[in-house]
Amino acid sequence: MNKATKPAKAKPAKPAAAAPSPREARKAKVIEVLNKARAMELNAITQYMNQHYGLDNMDYGALAADMKLIAIDEMRHAEMFAERIKELGGEPTTEREGDLVKGQDVRIIFPYDAGLEDDTIDAYNQFLQVCRECGDSVSMKLFETIIEEEQVHFNHFDNVGEHLKNLGDTYLSKIAGTSASTGPTTKGFLISKGAAAAG
Numbered sequence: 110m111n112k113a114t115k116p117a118k119a120k121p122a123k124p125a126a127a128a129p130s131p132r133e134a135r136k137a138k139v140i141e142v143l144n145k146a147r148a149m150e151l152n153a154i155t156q157y158m159n160q161h162y163g164l165d166n167m168d169y170g171a172l173a174a175d176m177k178l179i180a181i182d183e184m185r186h187a188e189m190f191a192e193r194i195k196e197l198g199g200e201p202t203t204e205r206e207g208d209l210v211k212g213q214d215v216r217i218i219f220p221y222d223a224g225l226e227d228d229t230i231d232a233y234n235q236f237l238q239v240c241r242e243c244g245d246s247v248s249m250k251l252f253e254t255i256i257e258e259e260q261v262h263f264n265h266f267d268n269v270g271e272h273l274k275n276l277g278d279t280y281l282s283k284i285a286g287t288s289a290s291t292g293p294t295t296k297g298f299l300i301s302k303g304a305a306a307a308g
Contacts, residue, residue: 135244136197140194143197147190147202150184155209158177169285172284178301179265182299189251220266226263234256
């Protein structure tokens with residue numbers, strides 16, 4: 110019998126991977142929603158910073174400044190999600206959820222962003238429920254905190270959108286030529302606005 114006709118030896122079967130424990134399975138579900146939320150935050154950062162540059166270029170400085178501060182809030186949220194993911198033994202995503210929309214008219218930006226925030230609040234409430242069902246009160250509280258902050262962002266975008274709808278050019282004429290500076294120690298929209306943002 111030559112080598113060509115010699116039967117091959119059977120390779121030993123690999124042992125089946127052990128199924129994750131119920132606790133590990135719950136943890137994986139929480140990591141999954143935390144990463145979905147982080148991807149949404151990364152998209153918001155990119156979108157809002159792009160709008161910040163556009164508003165600044167249109168010479169609507171005060172609107173541009175607030176947009177930058179809100180983007181910084183979203184950076185903080187993305188970091189908070191990443192820290193929790195690492196605490197749970199996961200790997201934070203670097204992928205964005207969604208597409209960047211460029212070149213928006215000032216009258217479109219704020220209703221568009223209000224819609225983004227409204228969708229985010231809805232998604233985060235669902236993610237919070239996943240954390241509750243999985244018995245992760247720390248991640249649940251994280252979502253509660255961030256939902257409250259996203260509500261402040263929604264209120265701001267919705268208010269500006271209403272001003273633009275009702276007052277139009279009169280409103281914009283008061284904003285035109287204002288400063289886009291956010292100061293030397295930029296800490297975000299919520300922190301910079303203090304108690305006024307919570308109202």
